[in-house]
Amino acid sequence: MKWHTEHIYFPSGDIKLHGVIYLPKTEGRFPGVVMCHGMASDYRSMRPSAQQLARKGIAAFAIDMRGHGMSGGTLDGGIGQDVVAAYNNFKNHTSVDAERIGLAGHSLGALACLYAASVVNGAKALVLMSIPSDIGSMAEFWQPMRKEAERLGTPVLEFPKIGPLPYYGWLNQQVSRAWMIFRKYKMRIDIEHDTESWLSLLPLSNIDKIGDIPKLLIHSKGDKWLPYEKTVALYEKAQQPKDMVLSEGGYHVTPLLPGSLRSKWISWTASTLKGKGDR
Numbered sequence: 001m002k003w004h005t006e007h008i009y010f011p012s013g014d015i016k017l018h019g020v021i022y023l024p025k026t027e028g029r030f031p032g033v034v035m036c037h038g039m040a041s042d043y044r045s046m047r048p049s050a051q052q053l054a055r056k057g058i059a060a061f062a063i064d065m066r067g068h069g070m071s072g073g074t075l076d077g078g079i080g081q082d083v084v085a086a087y088n089n090f091k092n093h094t095s096v097d098a099e100r101i102g103l104a105g106h107s108l109g110a111l112a113c114l115y116a117a118s119v120v121n122g123a124k125a126l127v128l129m130s131i132p133s134d135i136g137s138m139a140e141f142w143q144p145m146r147k148e149a150e151r152l153g154t155p156v157l158e159f160p161k162i163g164p165l166p167y168y169g170w171l172n173q174q175v176s177r178a179w180m181i182f183r184k185y186k187m188r189i190d191i192e193h194d195t196e197s198w199l200s201l202l203p204l205s206n207i208d209k210i211g212d213i214p215k216l217l218i219h220s221k222g223d224k225w226l227p228y229e230k231t232v233a234l235y236e237k238a239q240q241p242k243d244m245v246l247s248e249g250g251y252h253v254t255p256l257l258p259g260s261l262r263s264k265w266i267s268w269t270a271s272t273l274k275g276k277g278d279r
Contacts, residue, residue, distance in 0.1 A: 003054035012085035013078070018070035019043060019063035019086060022054040023095050031100035031273035032059040032093075033125070034086045034116075036079075036109030038253075040165055040180055040187045042069030045106070045256060049266060056270040061090045065112065067188040074156060074190035077197030079108065080115030087120050100124050100273050104265075106256055107131065107226070111201045118209035125272040126215040127265050129255040130223060133230030135198050145191050155192040160185075167225070207238050214272050216243045218265050220250025243268065 006021040020043055024030055033053060035046040043062040050060035063086045067075035071082075083103065091098035102125030105113035110131035117126045144166035149155050152162065159165055160180040164173035165187075180186070217235045219228040228246055235244045247254060247261045255261050 003051060008089075010085060010089040012066065012073075012082045015066050015073035015078075015082075016071070017063060017066065017073075017082055017085065019061055020047070020050075021090070021093065022047075022050040022060040022062070024054050024057050024059065026057075029095055029097045030057055030059040031102075031124075031270075032061060032090055032096040033102045033104050033127075033269060033273070034083060034090055034113070035060055035062040036065060036083055036086075036103075036105035036112050037062070037068070038105075038107030038109050038130070039075075040068075040159060040176065041183070041185050044069075044183070045253075046104075048258070049104075049256060049262060052262070052266050053270065056266070058270050058273060059090075059093070059096050061086060065109065068186070074188045076190070077200055079112040080119070080201055083109075083112045083116035084119050087116055087123070098122075100275075102126060102269060102273055104269060105129065105131075107252065111135070111203060114203055114206045114210070115201050117213055118206045123210075123213055125269055126210065126213050127218065127269055128215065128231075128234075129218040129265065130220070130226055130252050131203060131217065131231060131234065132226055133203055133234045135201060135203075145189060149191040155190050157189050157191060159187045159189075172225070203234055204237060207234055211239060212241065214241045214243075216245065216265055216268050216272075218245050218247075218255045218261065220247045220252070220254040220261070222247075222249040222254075223252045225252045 037045045042064045046062040053060045064071035065079045066073035103113040104127035106129040110128040160177045164177035219231040
């Protein structure tokens with residue numbers, strides 16, 4: 001094994017979060033990446049990518065965002081602050097070079113990473129995979145949950161225990177629930193949280209705030225949940241330096257699966273953080 005792991009807990013406001021640090025199994029201070037999963041999963045969805053980064057000499061910090069996995073709280077727009085808290089914790093690790101830390105997120109985690117990049121000082125790379133280009137559909141997503149909360153008589157909903165998430169289409173609902181059960185993923189949402197808490201994550205606003213951080217946007221053209229054309233629009237609004245990789249076909253989760261797409265963003269991240277003289 002070419003890495004070792006550390007499970008840690010750290011605060012984000014009054015919420016205790018869980019994360020796992022993957023460190024190269026050599027001595028030194030390493031560039032690092034905070035890694036953020038998508039909705040209804042946990043740090044384990046980022047684990048294979050974190051291991052690949054560790055093999056390349058990059059420390060990776062894969063976190064469970066609030067309401068997921070072993071972290072406390074319930075899912076709301078505070079996930080952006082979770083990434084800020086993870087970044088600040090990570091840069092104080094004795095094996096991490098605080099001057100060379102990046103952020104990488106998938107889907108909902110990409111929204112949170114984009115927000116964090118607009119807030120923290122000194123992020124050196126930003127990878128946005130299958131990112132939602134707007135959050136205008138959140139109200140539509142939340143409405144079926146409000147009805148379910150009223151039926152159950154509780155504002156806190158835990159998936160997949162109570163049923164499938166209200167994704168678009170019956171088949172997607174059943175597949176996502178089966179996958180959550182198989183992987184033992186869980187997600188807790190407090191439906192009484194005001195949906196306005198998500199406004200801090202507006203991607204088209206935050207992309208203007210991150211300046212000249214090197215950024216890479218990844219999307220699969222076969223993504224049926226989040227059309228890639230909107231990621232192209234987000235990319236066009238971003239400042240230089242920037243890169244974009246679009247894969248033919250694929251799915252929403254393809255950037256996290258073994259293959260050329262994952263290899264490309266991992267190589268880009270390692271190269272960007274290490275620099276020309278440290279490869």
